[in-house]
Amino acid sequence: MALAVTHLWRHPIKGHGVEGLGAVTLAAGATLPWDRVxxxxxxxxxxxxxxxxxxxxxxxxxxxxxxxxxxxxxxxxxxxxxxxxxxxxxxxxxxxxxxxxxxxxxxxxxxxxxxxxxxxxxxxxxARVGMTDSDFPSIALLNQASLAALSDRLGQPLAMERFRGNIWLEGLAPFAEFELVGQTLRIGGATLRVREVITRCKATTANPETGLVDADTLRGLRAGWGHQDFGVYAEVVTGGRVAVGDAAALA
Structure with a gap:
């Protein structure tokens, strides 16, 4: 399985802003640095x-x-x-x-x-350890192919910022990220264990350029795949540097 990192994002104030990164150093048991602080x-x-x-x-x-x-x-x-x-x-x-x-x-x-x-x-x-949507310090791993499939389903391009992920990967089939639950991934210089699927909310229906609701992403997920899930939560097992373009693979 040949995977690669396409984008890195963090959200310093939960629900209030997104910032793109070129590289980051992850630490075991922690969120991405400055994410949901x-x-x-x-x-x-x-x-x-x-x-x-x-x-x-x-x-x-x-x-x-x-x-x-x-x-x-x-x-x-x-x-x-x-x-x-x-x-x-x-x-x-x-x-x-x-x-x-x-x-x-x-x-x-x-x-x-x-x-x-x-x-x-x-x-x-x-938060002492980051106010993620999971009850453990998580890294949200998202799949570029899933985004493309949902965009096709809705007939409009969807910006990745709608889904508030941390690490975006290419090289997976659409929604194949769900098959990674329970697996350990080596991403760049870090190792992450995938723990659970992310169930989505109405935030994803809003355009991140305008703040206007313009895409029924939840209905699209239900109609196309019978669920409201998109992406997975992982925890950092071994810290290390991760950069855009880094390879990822099962550890």
Whole structure:
């Protein structure tokens, strides 16, 4: 099985921006560096300000509730611990989400992008191990062939940013990533164990350029393949460098 890495992405603030990378160094038992470091709890969250434990996504503002959030782009200054966010309807914002004043500015910036019928953004949470959608520090592995197949099914090109993956691979048949569950992959200099399939939500229906809902991805998955799954979650077993263009194979 000859596989290769085509793209790398991270999402510094859960549900609030995506950033493309050329290379990254993974660590055992950790998320991709600077991925889902922060999350924005909404007014109905069942977590308290200052909590650092993992919590389910229902506690947070995200694209499934407010599709306009999907058009946010992010860029991390790793040395300064600051994140710059852009959106077609907002002026750029640069903040340190750990700073109380900057956190308040962040909440004010995202509030107009939040659907009015949804709970308002309330406070910024920082997870000890990354606020992924899985209850373990995960890396989302996605398949370029699955994206092409779903795009064909819907009759429109779908941007990969809709699916908020970390590592995109080519060389698999459509949806063959599901067969990797329970397997160990060597990707670049790292080793990952694939643990579970990712079931998708309404966030994927929003265009990541505009924030407008324009593709019924969930109906397309159900009609074409009888499920709402797309991609798999893996955990890093052995750390190492991973770059676009690296080979991947069963370990």
């Amino acid at each position: 922060w999350a924005i709890a909404d007014a109905r969250a069942r977590i308290a300000p200052g909590a650092t434990e993992w919590a389910p996504c229902v506690n947070f503002s995200r694209g499934a509730k407010s599709p306009r959030l999907m058009a946010i782009r992010a860029s991390v200054d790793e040395a300064a611990g600051r994140v710059t966010l852009t959106h077609p309807a907002r002026e750029p914002l640069t903040v340190d989400p750990d700073d109380a004043g900057d956190a308040a500015r962040l909440i004010a910036w995202v509030t107009p992008l939040t659907s009015p019928e949804r709970p308002a953004p309330a406070f910024v949470a920082r």
